[in-house]
Amino acid sequence: MQKNIVEILLGALVLIIAGVFFVFAYKSSNLRPVQGYDITADFTRIDGLKVGNDVKISGVKVGSVISQNLNSDNYLATITLSIDPKIKLPVDTIASINSESLFGGKYVSLEPGADETFIAPKGKIEYTQSTPGLEQLLGQVIFNMQSKGNDKDEAKQDNNSNSPKN
Secondary structure, eight states: OHHHHHHHHHHHHHHHHHHHHHHHHHHHTTOSOOOSEEEEEEESOOTTOOTTOEEEETTEEEEEEEEEEEOTTTOOEEEEEEEOTTOOOBTTOEEEEEESSSSSOEEEEEEOOSOSSBOOTTOEEOEEEOOOOHHHHHHHHHHHHHHHHHHHHHHHHHHHHHSOOO
């Protein structure tokens, strides 16, 4: 009987420690969504961007992505952002989608403009830049390398045809 009580107390202690660990991890991870005002932005491509991804200004988190939809009128991807209420964004703010690293997640980067008028809650960021995907960048690099190789071959042929013959 005494052995069962010790096992029960030890099990309860392990569960309490695990609970404290999870609470600490949740609070320190900034997984809580930012409660703020909502704004939207339209992009041609949002590859890899997910609901819950960060919104940053100069690398500092100021919000999060709360939804993404396809606009059936213009076939652009519309994302909704929740922005910290302490942050006021000028109407000429530029939004772009960036990668944390080569294989890292995506985030929305905001570059505030200089306008003195601010985007209202439920407003829209008019200036957006979609970043090309990794496949597009690699394809462009390969294409540029091939065209440089072709240019060198053509230059050699031109030099050979222009050289005087004996």
